[in-house]
Amino acid sequence: MSTSTASGVPARSLTWQRAADYLELTKPKIVLMELVTVAVAAVVASSGAPNLWLLAHALFGTFLVAAGATAWNQWLERYSDALMHRTADRPLPAARLFGWEVVLFGTATTLAGVAYLGLLVNLPTAALGALTWLTYVGIYTPLKSRSPTSTPVGAVAGALPILMGWTAVGGQLNLSAATLFSIVFLWQFPHVMAIAWIYQRQYAAAGIKLLPVVEPTGLLAGIQAVGGALVLVPVSLLPAILGFAGPMYCIWALTLGLGQLFYSSAFLLRRNDQTARALLRASLIYLPALLLPLTAGSFRY
Secondary structure (H helix, E strand, C coil), X not given: CCCECCCCCEHHHHHHHHHHHXXXXXXXXXXXXXXXXXXXXXXXXXXCCCCHHHHHHHHHHHHHHHHHHXXXXXXXCHHHHCCCXXXXXXXXXXXXXXXXXXXXXXXXXXXXXXXXXXXXXXXXXXXXXXXXXXXXXXXHHHHCCCCCCHHHHHHHHHHHHHHXXXXXXXXXXXXXXXXXXXXHHHHHHHHHHHHHHHCHHHHHHHCCCCHHHHCCCCHHHHHHHHHHHHHHHHHHXXXXXXXXXXXXXXXXXXXXXXXXXXXXXXXXXXXXXXHHHHHHHHHHHHHHHHHHHHHHHCCCC
16 A cells, blocks of 8 residues: 655655655766776776775775765755756755755765775775865865856866775876876866856856856857867877877877867867867767776786
8 A cells, every 4th residue: 555645745756756866966977977087097006907895995985975075066056056957956956855954965975985985995095085075065166156267176176086096906196197187187178168158158147157157258168178178188198108008099099189179179169059069079978988998908008
């Protein structure tokens, strides 16, 4: 016999809705990408197969910290989210969760994640996890409504998990680690500028000061996209130069880099939704297409 609430909605439906809302607090697509970078870094730092139990602990701890960061981000941005069509249906602006629930969830998962990493992985990885949370929640999120400098700060927060994967398996923070960090850092500029242009009006209505909002022609956004893509081309070749990737990776990375630079340049020259969406698609292909062969190559180099 099924049970119903006073509103007539089955209790089971409400339970599934709450579970879905808590899952949405974690921004699963973003967190999944972060976990992929953690795994890639662990494999590269291990020169092949890492300790799988250690990697599993690192991934779970990173997930908890990331879930806490995204929950706090949504609590801090609950009013601006309500002003944008793309975010208005999130749990807080849609009033499906209370603010105190989100704060409690975000705090509990953050503390649990940092403690988990410290106890079951190592202290450097736990410290990097805390630094990632602080950068994303404490600096990047409030800066979005104040200055377009939030983009490079957010890029730092987005790239720090790759260092967590590196230290999780005992890797030292050396030039190789810095190279992987730089690849993920630089990749975010064309990616974010494409998104910022596509949702320019919504960001403006919500008071989010990304480059296409403060400079509506998109010229500076295009320059930043091209700049990130251009610097990324030589940086992406460093794994082959440093010896943890082979010549085939070098050719592949150059091809991908020039492709992304082409779409970034097209966006700079013709700033419209069509070129921005093409750049967004190219950026979404670029990072996994670069990291997966790099990971596979680590088993041989």
